[in-house]
Amino acid sequence: MNGPEIHLEVAPELRLFLSPERRRRRTALATDGSSALGHVVESAGIPPTEAGRLVVDGRPAAPSHIPRAGETVEVYAVDRPQQVPGAPLRFLLDVHLGTLARRLRLLGVDTAYFSEDIGDPALARYSAEHRRVLLSRDRGLLRRRELWAGAYVYSDRPDEQLRDVLGRFAPGLAPWTRCTACNGELVPASKESVPGRIEDGTERTHDVFAQCVACERVYWRGAHHHRLEAIVADALREFGPAPRPTDG
Numbered sequence: 001m002n003g004p005e006i007h008l009e010v011a012p013e014l015r016l017f018l019s020p021e022r023r024r025r026r027t028a029l030a031t032d033g034s035s036a037l038g039h040v041v042e043s044a045g046i047p048p049t050e051a052g053r054l055v056v057d058g059r060p061a062a063p064s065h066i067p068r069a070g071e072t073v074e075v076y077a078v079d080r081p082q083q084v085p086g087a088p089l090r091f092l093l094d095v096h097l098g099t100l101a102r103r104l105r106l107l108g109v110d111t112a113y114f115s116e117d118i119g120d121p122a123l124a125r126y127s128a129e130h131r132r133v134l135l136s137r138d139r140g141l142l143r144r145r146e147l148w149a150g151a152y153v154y155s156d157r158p159d160e161q162l163r164d165v166l167g168r169f170a171p172g173l174a175p176w177t178r179c180t181a182c183n184g185e186l187v188p189a190s191k192e193s194v195p196g197r198i199e200d201g202t203e204r205t206h207d208v209f210a211q212c213v214a215c216e217r218v219y220w221r222g223a224h225h226h227r228l229e230a231i232v233a234d235a236l237r238e239f240g241p242a243p244r245p246t247d248g
């Protein structure tokens with residue numbers, strides 16, 4: 001692009017998307033004189049899901065604005081918590097986020113996840129068909145036009161990923177109500193109601209408390225429970241159990 005040059009000022013948390021030589025507070029960028037600002041920002045490397053408010057020479061601007069020479073363009077991150085209008089808040093996670101998927105389900109957050117790689121086009125279509133927010137660390141995936149909604153996951157560590165998503169979208173939390181294996185709803189159960197589903201050793205030493213209505217997996221208070229309870233307690237302490245008023 002060799003048209004009008006603008007000055008780009010990108011919020012610190014979005015600078016990782018820029019090429020290394022542009023990761024300064026203020027950088028010059030040549031545009032083609034006809035592309036809209038939304039496209040220019042995306043071309044600079046910022047996924048469309050991550051660009052929030054745009055400000056041109058101190059005034060709010062729409063993504064359709066055509067940048068002119070000498071303008072200063074500020075790009076902010078999306079507001080937190082981010083509102084996702086049009087459907088109850090539900091997620092779809094890409095194949096690399098299996099641990100995050102299980103932790104969101106543990107907290108009762110509706111989370112679709114395919115353990116096999118179904119491919120970017122299919123994942124984006126699934127997001128649109130089921131109105132789920134696609135979470136991914138794949139910038140190319142987040143640029144796909146078919147996406148209904150999406151968000152970049154900023155950390156590669158599951159505990160930070162969980163805090164990122166809970167802080168960004170503020171989903172209502174309902175721990176121990178969803179199957180971590182398949183996202184199905186859990187209903188209360190007892191040893192007597194599910195005798196055929198439990199191995200002998202487990203039946204002697206643990207109490208059954210729930211069963212998945214979808215895959216019939218049985219949940220009992222097992223040895224690894226303490227670790228999961230710590231994840232739940234930490235999430236509730238920081239993000240609370242109350243659903244947002246916009247949740248359906």
Ligand SMILES: [Zn+2]
Pocket residue numbers: 179180181182183184212213214215216217
């Ligand atoms: Zn299940």
